[in-house]
Amino acid sequence: MTINMLTAFLTVSAILFSIGMFGALTKRNMIVLLLSIELMLNAVNLNLVAFSKYGMTPSLHGQMFTLFSIAIAAAEAAVGIAILLAFYRQRVTVNADEMNELREP
Amino acid sequence: MGTYSQYAWLVPLFPLLGFIIVLAAGRLVQRIGGPINVLLSIASFVVAALIGWERLTPGIENYVWNDWTWLKIGDFNITLGFEINNLNALMLLIVTLVSMLVQLYSIGYMAEDDRKHVFFSYIALFTFSMLGVVMSENLIELYIFWELVGVCSFLLVGFWYEKLEAKKAAQKAFLVTRVGDTGLLAGILLLAWNMPGHALDFNSIFNAINAGDLSSGVITTAAILIFIGAVGKSGQFPLHTWLPDAMEGPTPISALIHAATMVAAGVYLVARSFDLFVASPTAMLTVAIIGGFTAIFAATIGLAQYDIKRILAYSTVSQLGYMMMGLGVSTTFAAGMFHLYTHAFFKALLFLGAGSVIHAVHTQDIREMGGLSKHMKITTWTFAIGTLALSGVPPFAGFWSKDLILLEAYHHQPVLFVVALVAAFFTALYMSRLFFLVFTGKARKPAHPHESPAVMTIPLIILAILSVVAGFVNLPGSEKFSEWLTGVAPEEATSYVPMIASTIVALLGISIGAVFYWRPKFSAENVKKTFLPVFTVLNNKYYIDELYQKTIQVPYDLLAAFIDTFDKYVVQGAVSLIQYIVNFVGNITAKTQNGQLQNYALVLVFGLIILAAVVIWMGGGAEVWAISGK
Numbered sequence: 001m002t003i004n005m006l007t008a009f010l011t012v013s014a015i016l017f018s019i020g021m022f023g024a025l026t027k028r029n030m031i032v033l034l035l036s037i038e039l040m041l042n043a044v045n046l047n048l049v050a051f052s053k054y055g056m057t058p059s060l061h062g063q064m065f066t067l068f069s070i071a072i073a074a075a076e077a078a079v080g081i082a083i084l085l086a087f088y089r090q091r092v093t094v095n096a097d098e099m100n101e102l103r104e105p
Numbered sequence: 106m107g108t109y110s111q112y113a114w115l116v117p118l119f120p121l122l123g124f125i126i127v128l129a130a131g132r133l134v135q136r137i138g139g140p141i142n143v144l145l146s147i148a149s150f151v152v153a154a155l156i157g158w159e160r161l162t163p164g165i166e167n168y169v170w171n172d173w174t175w176l177k178i179g180d181f182n183i184t185l186g187f188e189i190n191n192l193n194a195l196m197l198l199i200v201t202l203v204s205m206l207v208q209l210y211s212i213g214y215m216a217e218d219d220r221k222h223v224f225f226s227y228i229a230l231f232t233f234s235m236l237g238v239v240m241s242e243n244l245i246e247l248y249i250f251w252e253l254v255g256v257c258s259f260l261l262v263g264f265w266y267e268k269l270e271a272k273k274a275a276q277k278a279f280l281v282t283r284v285g286d287t288g289l290l291a292g293i294l295l296l297a298w299n300m301p302g303h304a305l306d307f308n309s310i311f312n313a314i315n316a317g318d319l320s321s322g323v324i325t326t327a328a329i330l331i332f333i334g335a336v337g338k339s340g341q342f343p344l345h346t347w348l349p350d351a352m353e354g355p356t357p358i359s360a361l362i363h364a365a366t367m368v369a370a371g372v373y374l375v376a377r378s379f380d381l382f383v384a385s386p387t388a389m390l391t392v393a394i395i396g397g398f399t400a401i402f403a404a405t406i407g408l409a410q411y412d413i414k415r416i417l418a419y420s421t422v423s424q425l426g427y428m429m430m431g432l433g434v435s436t437t438f439a440a441g442m443f444h445l446y447t448h449a450f451f452k453a454l455l456f457l458g459a460g461s462v463i464h465a466v467h468t469q470d471i472r473e474m475g476g477l478s479k480h481m482k483i484t485t486w487t488f489a490i491g492t493l494a495l496s497g498v499p500p501f502a503g504f505w506s507k508d509l510i511l512l513e514a515y516h517h518q519p520v521l522f523v524v525a526l527v528a529a530f531f532t533a534l535y536m537s538r539l540f541f542l543v544f545t546g547k548a549r550k551p552a553h554p555h556e557s558p559a560v561m562t563i564p565l566i567i568l569a570i571l572s573v574v575a576g577f578v579n580l581p582g583s584e585k586f587s588e589w590l591t592g593v594a595p596e597e598a599t600s601y602v603p604m605i606a607s608t609i610v611a612l613l614g615i616s617i618g619a620v621f622y623w624r625p626k627f628s629a630e631n632v633k634k635t636f637l638p639v640f641t642v643l644n645n646k647y648y649i650d651e652l653y654q655k656t657i658q659v660p661y662d663l664l665a666a667f668i669d670t671f672d673k674y675v676v677q678g679a680v681s682l683i684q685y686i687v688n689f690v691g692n693i694t695a696k697t698q699n700g701q702l703q704n705y706a707l708v709l710v711f712g713l714i715i716l717a718a719v720v721i722w723m724g725g726g727a728e729v730w731a732i733s734g735k
Contacts, residue, residue, distance in 0.1 A: 033703075057650050100700030 009050035017043035030087075030094040034080050041073050110168035110189040111157045116156070116197055117236035120204070124229035127222055138222035139212040142229050146205035149232070153197040153270040157649045161589070171242050171306065181303060187240040188307070191590050192442065196239040196373055199449045200366050204232040206250050206564035207361040210457050213561035214357055214464060224264060224355065231257035235366050239373065243306035244293045247374070251289065251338070254367050255282050261362060262354040269577030274353040281347035285337015287383045289374075290647035292330030299323045311380040321385065328381045328388035331374065332395075339371025339425045342399040346650055348422055352414040356460030359414060363502045364421050364456050365449040366570045372445050376438035383436065393433025397514075397521040397528075399426030402647070404531035408538070409643035413459050416539050417452070420495065423528060424448050430525060431510035434517045438581075439587035440509040447502035451494035455570035458488035461561055462543060465554040471542045480554040485544050487569040494572040496533035497611045504607070509587075511603035522603070526610055533614025536630075541622035668683040 016039055023036030045066045052062020088094055123145040127138040134141065159165070171186025208228055215221040234257055237250030256279075283288050288326050296310060297303050301318050304310070319327075320537055333342070340348035362368070362413045375392060377384060382388050403422035412683030428448070432441035461484045466474055478485040494501035497508070507529060514522040557561070578587035581599040621629045633640050642648070697704070 025703055025710065093344065096703060097701065099702065 006050060006054040009046060009054070013043045013046040013050065016040075016046065028096050030096055032083050033096060034077065034084070037080075038073065038077060041069070045069055075104075108168060109152070109159045111170075112152065113156055113168070113187055113189050113197070113240060114170075115152045116149050116201065117233045117240065119145040119152075120229040120232035120236065124233060127226040127229065131222065135219075135222045136223045139208065139215070142225045143205065143208045143212065145229070145402050146201065146208055146232065149236075150198075150201040150205050152418065153194075153201040156189060157194050157198045158528055160189070160191050167681030169308070179458055183245055184243070184306075185246050186242040188242040188508075189240070191592075192373075192376060192438075193239045195442070195446060195590065197236065199446060200235050200239060203365040203449055203453050204228070204361060206567060207357045207457070210360075210460070210564040211355075211357040213558045214460055214471055215355065220264075224261075227257055227260050227264070228358075228361070230388075231261065231362060231367070232415065235370070238370055243304075244296065244310075245305055247377075248290065248293055251334070251370065251374075252286065254370060255279060255286065255338075258351070258362050258367055259283075262351045263360040264355055264358070265353070268353065271353040272281050274347075274350040278347040278351045281344055282337040285334045285344055285371075288332075288337070289329045289334025290332065292327045295323065295327045295330060299327075302516060307377065310378070314380055314384050323550075324381060325385040325387050328378070328385050330376055331381070331390055331638050332388065332392055335374045335429075336395065337371070338374070339429065340399075340422045341395050341426060341429060342372070342402055343649070345399065345422045346646075346653065349415050349418040349646070352412070352418050354413065356456060356463060360416070360453045360456030360460065363418065366450040368421060368425055369428070369445050369449065372425060372432065373411055375429070375432050376442050376445075379432070379438045382432070389433050393430050393518060393521060396426045396429025396431070396433055397518075397524045399423065400430060401524050401528040401531070402426075404528045404535065406646050407535040407645055408521065408531060409640050411471055412473075413462065413471050413539065413543065414456070414469055416458055416471070416512060417455055420455075420532065420535070421452055423532060424452065424495070424634060427507065427525065427528070430521060431513060434510075434521060435513035437587065437591040437593060439584070439591050440490070440506075440513045442590055443509055443579055443586060444506035447494070447506040447572070450568050450575050451501075451503055451572040452492045454487060454497065455491040455566060457561070457565055457568065458484055458491060461557040462488075464557055464561070466550075468550070473550040474543045474544045474548075475550075476544070476548040477554055481544075482555045483556060483565060487562075487565040488542065488544065490569045490572050492536045496536050496615060497529055497607050498533075498615070499604075500573075500576070502572050502574070502576035504582075504611075505579060508581065508604050509579065509584075510605055511607055511659065512581075512600060515600060515603045526606055529607055530610040530614045533611045534618050535619025536616040538622050541618060545623050 020036045020039030020043060023039065024033055027033055027036065048062045048066045048069070052059060052066075055062075067091075084094065087099065091098065120142075123142040126141060127134055130138075147689045150704075167188060167190040169186065169188045171188075173185045174182050174620070175185045176183040208225065211221075211224065211228065215224055218224065231254065234250050236254035238247055238254055241247035241250060259275050259279040262278050263271050265271045266275075293305065297305055299319055300310065302309075314324065337344045348363060348368065352359050354363070382392065400423050403419045403426060407416050407419035407423065410419060424444070428441040428444045429439075432438055433443055435441075462474065462477060463469055465477070465481060465484075468474070487716065490501065494503035496505045499505075511522060511525055511529075514525055529657055581604070584594070620626045645651070697708075
């Protein structure tokens with residue numbers, strides 16, 4: 001039942017991605033925002049693994065790629081939280097609405 | 106066997122070198138820039154003199170070198186080079202000699218000027234360009250140098266650019282001569298169009314004319330167009346108005362450029378392309394009539410001017426008219442060129458003398474001078490020689506050359522002979538008026554005039570000697586100069602009529618000047634009052650400037666105002682409209698850039714959704730469905 005397996009994985013991945021996107025767009029807390037982004041990233045990773053196992057030409061490439069992706073995601077999270085901490089020290093808030101310094105004055 | 110003509114390129118090279126050195130060194134050579142240029146001019150003059158001496162050899166061939174290909178257009182080459190024949194060997198001598206003396210004089214005259222190094226670099230550039238005009242082997246090359254000469258004239262007339270008049274005069278000189286230059290360019294293009302092989306060197310043009318390759322219509326049109334160029338440069342009526350105004354420049358410049366050399370370039374051009382003119386009787390007649398009219402027209406204006414340099418300027422215009430007439434009435438260019446040659450010396454002398462006077466009394470108005478002979482011996486004597494030469498009193502140089510022109514006119518155009526005689530009378534009259542007012546009588550304004558330094562008087566003395574002896578090379582009856590210059594012996598028999606007539610009018614003019622201004626038996630003021638309307642017209646130069654103002658400048662200003670309005674409201678309006686639209690759209694879209702990261706992300710998601718929808722609607726993504734549907 002390979003067909004259903006791929007569909008099932010993709011469905012889960014799509015649901016994960018949508019939840020992540022919803023969080024990223026609606027939440028105002030920066031930490032939750034970062035978490036949501038991680039969620040979307042993982043949905044993509046899941047996609048990669050699913051296709052690498054059940055796709056037209058199964059191979060290990062997708063899985064290897066996912067490992068790299070996870071490693072980079074970890075680094076990104078570290079940087080993101082570091083920026084967030086720096087921002088918090090400056091403004092004593094983690095509200096995304098108040099991070100609008102870069103707009104046109 | 107090597108000849109000196111081979112090295113003729115050295116002649117313009119020295120002034121060019123001087124120009125580059127003085128220009129590059131700038132203020133470093135503020136003091137020694139003048140002497141450097143004088144030394145280089147002497148070198149240049151020596152080479153020119155060697156060439157001139159060599160040209161005296163009977164039966165010597167013309168030397169042509171034109172191996173430098175300047176432009177290659179398909180199969181057509183424009184070459185640059187130089188030609189040495191008797192005509193331009195003479196011009197080389199005149200230009201280098203006068204330029205050398207004027208630069209020597211300028212060391213004294215410009216001693217207190219802060220920008221004298223600039224002045225000397227301009228003079229060197231001018232000398233280079235003028236020598237280029239003279240040596241040019243084809244018309245395109247001549248045109249290039251012709252324009253360079255015009256640029257130098259512009260720079261030097263406007264040398265004292267802090268003065269508004271000088272600035273305006275420089276612009277006027279440039280613009281008015283430009284009218285003539287347009288004619289010259291049109292003439293060159295017409296010749297290039299019609300010449301076999303589009304050759305523009307003088308020899309090919311003359312050969313084509315002799316072989317009958319050019320139709321008479323083309324020859325006449327081309328000759329008249331080239332003559333228009335000469336009219337502009339040589340200040341002939343109706344383009345003479347720039348020359349008197351050009352006197353705003355420093356006096357040595359007036360002597361070098363606006364009396365001896367550059368303005369003579371027009372006469373030289375006609376002489377150089379003389380075969381073209383001879384082939385067309387209409388063109389010859391035009392040259393003769395314009396020249397004759399200018400001669401008498403400018404001479405009458407000279408009677409009623411008070412500015413010493415302006416009188417000399419109108420005299421120059423008048424004498425250039427004489428030269429043109431001399432070219433137009435005769436079958437060779439000997440008469441016109443002979444007058445050019447003598448005129449260069451005595452007119453340069455007169456201008457430098459005037460400069461010496463201005464240097465001493467610091468005014469240019471002859472009513473404020475007087476009695477200068479007591480203080481300035483050398484200037485007075487040399488100026489007197491110049492006056493006598495210009496008035497055409499024997500045995501000074503001007504007499505012989507004027508006599509040759511009168512002789513030609515007497516034989517070919519009796520009407521112009523009379524015109525020329527009257528012009529000669531006026532010339533003698535205004536020159537004696539000038540001389541007696543300035544140098545004799547009592548000082549009309551308290552001043553402490555002093556003789557100029559030796560560096561200024563030595564050129565005066567040399568030019569004065571030349572003004573006496575220069576005419577002896579071409580005495581009636583043994584016209585060696587004419588024969589050498591043109592290669593043919595003069596055909597007209599010498600006649601005593603023009604000689605005696607011209608002597609009489611010259612002496613008459615001087616005597617009338619003397620009884621009015623030297624030993625006043627009659628009051629000039631009374632005559633002026635009697636003929637007040639005439640005097641006013643003459644004093645205002647026949648209102649030619651005002652006429653040009655009314656007929657050319659006013660319509661031009663109207664046109665400019667109209668175009669300006671069009672530009673302001675239509676063109677500028679369209680530009681403003683576009684700018685307004687862009688601003689409007691920009692303002693709206695700028696509101697969406699509010700710094701809210703999540704807004705941007707939302708827009709991004711919408712974009713993604715639209716993109717996905719389009720891809721699916723177009724039937725894309727089928728493979729994805731195919732996999733999942735397997």
